[in-house]
Amino acid sequence: MALEKIEYDATHCQRCSTCKWSHLWEVKSHRFARNCPSVVYGKFDTYAAQGKNDIVTGLLKGELSWEDSKDRLLEIIYRCPVCAACDVSCKRVMDLDIIGVLDALREEACERGYGPLPAHKEFIQSIMNYDNVWKQPRNRRAGWAKKLDIKDLSKAGETADVLYYVGCTYAYKPGMETVPMHTAKILKAAGIDFGILGAKEICCGGIADNVGDKKSFEEIAKKNLDMFKATGAKTIVTNCPGCFMTFSEKYARLQKIDTEKLPYTVKHSTQFIAELLQAGKLTFTRPVDMTVTWHDPCHLGRRGEPYKHWEGKRVKFGLTEPPREMNRGVNGIYEAPREILKAIPGLRFVEMERIKEYAWCCGSGGGAKSAYPDFALATAKERIEEAEATGAGAIITSCPWCESNLSDGIDAGGSRLRVGDILDIAVQAL
Amino acid sequence: MAFTEMAYKALQDIVGSENVSNDPAICQAYSRVQWLPSGVLQRERCGLAMRPACVVMPGSTQEVQRILQVANRYTFPFVPRGSGFTFSAFPTLAGTIVIDPKRMDRIIELNEKDMYAVIEPYVSFVGLQAEAMKCGLYTPTPLAGSQVSCLANYSWHGAYGNSWITGIGAQNLLGFELVLPDGEVVRSGSMACPGAGSFWNDGPGPDLRGFLRSGMFGHAGGMGVVTKISCKLWPYAGPAEFPAEGTANMKFSSSLGENWKWYMIKFPLKYPEQEEQELRKSAELFYEMGRAEIGEVATHLAQQFLYTYSSVTKQDLFDNMKNDVFPSGFCVVALQGKTSPDQLAYEDRVLHDIVKKVGGIFVKEDEPAYQVWIKRAANEWIRFGNAQRLSRASDCFSIGSSNVDSIDQIVYEILESNKVGRDLLKNEGLGKDFVQPLSMNGGWISPQEYGYWCLHTTDVFPEQAVDQCNQAIEIIGKVTKSQFERRSAAAAIHMIGPAYDLFGPMMGDVHLIVKGLKREFDPGNLSNPGYATRPDVVTPEELAKMMGH
Numbered sequence: 001m002a003l004e005k006i007e008y009d010a011t012h013c014q015r016c017s018t019c020k021w022s023h024l025w026e027v028k029s030h031r032f033a034r035n036c037p038s039v040v041y042g043k044f045d046t047y048a049a050q051g052k053n054d055i056v057t058g059l060l061k062g063e064l065s066w067e068d069s070k071d072r073l074l075e076i077i078y079r080c081p082v083c084a085a086c087d088v089s090c091k092r093v094m095d096l097d098i099i100g101v102l103d104a105l106r107e108e109a110c111e112r113g114y115g116p117l118p119a120h121k122e123f124i125q126s127i128m129n130y131d132n133v134w135k136q137p138r139n140r141r142a143g144w145a146k147k148l149d150i151k152d153l154s155k156a157g158e159t160a161d162v163l164y165y166v167g168c169t170y171a172y173k174p175g176m177e178t179v180p181m182h183t184a185k186i187l188k189a190a191g192i193d194f195g196i197l198g199a200k201e202i203c204c205g206g207i208a209d210n211v212g213d214k215k216s217f218e219e220i221a222k223k224n225l226d227m228f229k230a231t232g233a234k235t236i237v238t239n240c241p242g243c244f245m246t247f248s249e250k251y252a253r254l255q256k257i258d259t260e261k262l263p264y265t266v267k268h269s270t271q272f273i274a275e276l277l278q279a280g281k282l283t284f285t286r287p288v289d290m291t292v293t294w295h296d297p298c299h300l301g302r303r304g305e306p307y308k309h310w311e312g313k314r315v316k317f318g319l320t321e322p323p324r325e326m327n328r329g330v331n332g333i334y335e336a337p338r339e340i341l342k343a344i345p346g347l348r349f350v351e352m353e354r355i356k357e358y359a360w361c362c363g364s365g366g367g368a369k370s371a372y373p374d375f376a377l378a379t380a381k382e383r384i385e386e387a388e389a390t391g392a393g394a395i396i397t398s399c400p401w402c403e404s405n406l407s408d409g410i411d412a413g414g415s416r417l418r419v420g421d422i423l424d425i426a427v428q429a430l
Numbered sequence: 431m432a433f434t435e436m437a438y439k440a441l442q443d444i445v446g447s448e449n450v451s452n453d454p455a456i457c458q459a460y461s462r463v464q465w466l467p468s469g470v471l472q473r474e475r476c477g478l479a480m481r482p483a484c485v486v487m488p489g490s491t492q493e494v495q496r497i498l499q500v501a502n503r504y505t506f507p508f509v510p511r512g513s514g515f516t517f518s519a520f521p522t523l524a525g526t527i528v529i530d531p532k533r534m535d536r537i538i539e540l541n542e543k544d545m546y547a548v549i550e551p552y553v554s555f556v557g558l559q560a561e562a563m564k565c566g567l568y569t570p571t572p573l574a575g576s577q578v579s580c581l582a583n584y585s586w587h588g589a590y591g592n593s594w595i596t597g598i599g600a601q602n603l604l605g606f607e608l609v610l611p612d613g614e615v616v617r618s619g620s621m622a623c624p625g626a627g628s629f630w631n632d633g634p635g636p637d638l639r640g641f642l643r644s645g646m647f648g649h650a651g652g653m654g655v656v657t658k659i660s661c662k663l664w665p666y667a668g669p670a671e672f673p674a675e676g677t678a679n680m681k682f683s684s685s686l687g688e689n690w691k692w693y694m695i696k697f698p699l700k701y702p703e704q705e706e707q708e709l710r711k712s713a714e715l716f717y718e719m720g721r722a723e724i725g726e727v728a729t730h731l732a733q734q735f736l737y738t739y740s741s742v743t744k745q746d747l748f749d750n751m752k753n754d755v756f757p758s759g760f761c762v763v764a765l766q767g768k769t770s771p772d773q774l775a776y777e778d779r780v781l782h783d784i785v786k787k788v789g790g791i792f793v794k795e796d797e798p799a800y801q802v803w804i805k806r807a808a809n810e811w812i813r814f815g816n817a818q819r820l821s822r823a824s825d826c827f828s829i830g831s832s833n834v835d836s837i838d839q840i841v842y843e844i845l846e847s848n849k850v851g852r853d854l855l856k857n858e859g860l861g862k863d864f865v866q867p868l869s870m871n872g873g874w875i876s877p878q879e880y881g882y883w884c885l886h887t888t889d890v891f892p893e894q895a896v897d898q899c900n901q902a903i904e905i906i907g908k909v910t911k912s913q914f915e916r917r918s919a920a921a922a923i924h925m926i927g928p929a930y931d932l933f934g935p936m937m938g939d940v941h942l943i944v945k946g947l948k949r950e951f952d953p954g955n956l957s958n959p960g961y962a963t964r965p966d967v968v969t970p971e972e973l974a975k976m977m978g979h
Contacts, residue, residue, distance in 0.1 A: 023681075357678050
């Protein structure tokens with residue numbers, strides 16, 4: 001069923017290999033010319049978007065069956081961070097919904113009971129049991145906020161202009177609690193009226209959707225949408241690009257509406273802080289003596305683009321009726337973090353070769369890190385090598401998954417580079 | 431014999447088990463190509479026979495040699511490929527293996543002084559171009575797009591939009607290393623002489639370029655596996671880093687710096703009524719430019735190029751056609767001051783004189799055609815090529831007619847081919863609804879080497895449907911037949927596959943020489959058998975018969 005939705009897109013791939021390369025205009029060297037972690041690691045065309053289109057075509061035409069090669073099919077489908085680099089490159093020349101194909105393959109795997117993979121099921125089960133992906137007790141979720149005097153909007157009568165949604169990993173992962181603490185400090189410094197959901201905050205559910213478990217995702221999304229409604233939140237700020245994308249894109253898709261029609265506006269913390277800087281509500285005054293480069297998280301960039309809902313059909317020549325405005329990954333959050341870094345006195349900011357909508361993925365997304373850690377690590381090492389080539393002393397990002405995986409890449413490769421969150425740097429400049 | 435478990439184990443021993451796979455899911459991704467009507471029909475006829483028995487990824491010339499030796503020992507066919515864009519890179523017979531060169535992706539040498547690069551099969555144009563431009567050099571770019579294998583494109587043919595000076599890819603081939611179908615290695619050009627450098631194709635050493643091709647095209651792996659080439663690079667006085675603004679497919683590039691200048695030239699003549707005058711005026715412009723030996727790029731853009739290259743989306747493409755944004759073809763010229771700013775200034779003056787003389791008009795910067803083409807596609811053509819965007823019109827396309835000859839003759843050929851095509855459309859209803867308006871109006875005139883010779887193509891845009899593709903192929907066949915009836919030189923282009931027997935007698939029976947060479951060097955017909963003998967549509971049964979199975 002899932003595959004039928006994207007039959008045209010998969011079967012009309014011209015297998016030109018554009019999906020395997022960074023946007024041709026942006027390639028700056030032979031060394032860093034490729035964009036797809038899956039095919040770089042797996043080498044066979046099958047791991048590229050082109051190959052996945054071939055797989056769908058084969059499955060739909062009955063040339064290939066799950067029984068032929070179930071384990072390999074699952075590996076092809078899931079050893080991919082769904083970073084959408086292929087989708088952006090493809091749309092330079094064609095009008096095919098490549099991300100739709102990758103998502104449909106995962107959904108199909110789940111519909112058949114083959115997916116998600118055991119590592120993913122663990123996460124999803126944890127969400128069902130504990131409301132977070134890390135099997136942690138609910139009452140520890142807001143542990144980072146103790147003594148910080150932050151409003152708890154889940155309590156009756158509490159209101160605030162902004163709901164600050166922390167996310168599972170920042171809330172629970174040891175060492176990462178500095179990010180929400182620093183976020184709170186910055187918001188306070190700017191005089192923002194904000195609150196959190198405390199122990200009542202639950203996982204966004206993005207991981208379930210990413211791996212194709214639509215049923216679990218719907219269940220979790222419904223709880224969150226009800227919670228948002230109950231708090232009356234109009235503006236949600238989050239640090240985690242996964243949560244950002246889920247609230248913005250996935251919840252809109254689930255409800256079959258455009259992102260802009262959602263009853264709330266969701267902003268990534270870098271976006272919100274950049275706006276505060278622009279409005280003069282926040283100023284960085286202390287110099288930070290560092291040379292840094294910025295890693296664009298996929299869920300903030302390519303996949304952070306607002307969703308445009310479309311229902312229709314392909315007609316003559318593959319035109320769509322009604323005309324479909326496809327997401328192209330170009331309207332994600334790219335400038336805000338750069339504006340923040342550039343606003344920090346003393347900080348020297350250098351770019352890597354593959355940036356913004358052409359950024360090389362860290363390798364962690366789409367459940368790839370949990371199911372295929374070797375793949376995720378190899379992908380991170382590639383990014384670290386690219387970062388080292390800039391001469392920067394640190395690679396900065398704003399995603400707990402990227403940070404964690406890049407950190408593993410640094411350790412595994414023996415790099416002297418440091419990795420950090422943008423707000424950990426920004427707070428030093430207050 | 432066929433591909434066996436023992437043969438598979440032998441391949442595992444050669445490349446390591448992680449670099450070979452016979453898994454159906456892995457192999458499925460090497461089983462189809464459908465952007466060409468012939469690919470669609472090939473898939474329809476061959477079905478699962480197009481799925482290779484296994485895919486193997488050698489990491490060196492030595493590994494390629496050993497793979498081919500195993501193929502000979504166990505008698506199974508193999509298809510070498512580059513990036514796998516074109517239909518010749520696919521099996522047409524069950525039991526065929528595909529040799530994917532992804533592990534061979536080194537730029538072995540980039541010689542600034544002698545202006546050449548030695549590369550392995552999976553080096554893309556885009557990677558080579560990025561490195562070459564850092565050294566003040568560049569390579570012409572394929573219309574297939576710069577994501578394709580540079581080696582495969584040069585070995586095959588390589589039609590480029592920016593080949594006014596450089597000529598086609600095949601002419602830029604300075605040397606190669608080839609593993610013959612039996613596993614023996616030969617080298618061509620100065621590459622064959624150790625220590626001589628890979629700078630020249632005529633020697634010292636044997637010039638074996640003719641071995642790689644029959645007519646215009648190479649034999650796409652029909653004579654073994656090319657494992658290394660040396661290719662010519664050209665002087666480039668533009669920025670090392672490509673200047674681009676905007677995002678993803680809404681990108682613009684206004685300038686390649688002060689040493690480059692773009693011009694768009696039109697003649698106020700509308701298609702189809704004044705097509706002949708427009709094409710002849712364009713030819714006059716190119717002849718004058720050739721006489722003056724000026725220019726870096728000079729080409730006449732067909733309507734299909736203008737529309738497809740400049741479109742941001744499929745809908746945009748159809749809206750632009752509806753609004754008649756490009757009422758005729760346009761000439762595009764680039765000048766490059768590669769020796770000095772004075773050179774650019776001089777060529778600019780000469781070009782203005784020529785355009786005035788031939789009655790042309792410089793398209794102004796604020797005109798939509800200039801904005802769309804120069805800002806969006808022109809510089810891209812220098813660095814990347816872009817013709818895979820041609821597929822945007824219907825997600826499938828084919829060259830409708832093509833030829834190589836003098837510029838004058840090419841104009842004649844375009845006019846005559848368009849006439850035949852329009853008649854087919856009008857009288858027989860062939861291609862109704864999917865040929866016009868992009869095709870059979872004007873054509874792409876691509877003068878080569880200062881206009882010494884010329885290339886042209888027109889295109890057809892069927893959908894990926896068997897009936898439409900059949901019609902498209904019928905149109906191409908009838909147009910080509912008319913070319914031969916006019917004693918056109920189109921045979922030089924069509925000297926491939928089934929056309930061997932049809933057109934060979936018109937070309938001094940060269941097809942018999944090609945077939946003789948194939949028999950001599952590949953007696954078992956193992957090296958891409960489906961291609962070298964029958965490229966378009968071939969049944970597994972026919973192929974098996976040809977191979978003596």
